[in-house]
Amino acid sequence: MSTHPSFRFMVAHPARWIALGLGSGLSPKAPGTAGTLAAWVGYALLSRWFGPAEWLMLLVLGAAVGVWACTRCAQHLGMADPGAIVWDEVLAFWGVLWAVGPVDFWQQAVLFGLFRLFDAAKPGPVRWADQAFKLRPGEAIGWRQGLGIMLDDFVAAACTLGVWFAAVALLR
Numbered sequence: 001m002s003t004h005p006s007f008r009f010m011v012a013h014p015a016r017w018i019a020l021g022l023g024s025g026l027s028p029k030a031p032g033t034a035g036t037l038a039a040w041v042g043y044a045l046l047s048r049w050f051g052p053a054e055w056l057m058l059l060v061l062g063a064a065v066g067v068w069a070c071t072r073c074a075q076h077l078g079m080a081d082p083g084a085i086v087w088d089e090v091l092a093f094w095g096v097l098w099a100v101g102p103v104d105f106w107q108q109a110v111l112f113g114l115f116r117l118f119d120a121a122k123p124g125p126v127r128w129a130d131q132a133f134k135l136r137p138g139e140a141i142g143w144r145q146g147l148g149i150m151l152d153d154f155v156a157a158a159c160t161l162g163v164w165f166a167a168v169a170l171l172r
Helices: 007-011 014-019 021-026 031-046 052-077 087-100 105-121 124-132 143-171
Strands: none
Touching (some): 007 014, 007 021, 014 021, 031 087, 031 105, 052 087, 052 143, 087 105, 087 143, 105 143
């Protein structure tokens, strides 16, 4: 199976739609960034109807469904953590925006940059989370890898929030 899935691949199974971020993960370059951009746009659109409680419910349900979808899509691709799977970026960045609350475009842009930095560079705790659920010799792709796909982005989101709230506290 190709490491760059096609639109045809995506539409063949509902888990693929979710895991591939409704198509944003099909980007041939920087699919994680494309997924995070899609999350940013999606957040702006959905926030017209969603308040904090609805976002929390979406994040919790999205995490549960995301483990399943990421696991199935990884199995279908035959890879433990394909770059095209971006539901983890989508959900984690939604979590960042939800946790920070209403901020202006430029503050959201800073959050976007911080999140992408932590997700791509994988410093300390993000690297640990990325490595914690890697395939063991002889192990088939299963729910552990789906959880691992999601976990490193949640840790990147937590690091983003830590830097954000520390900076806000220092600037007061």
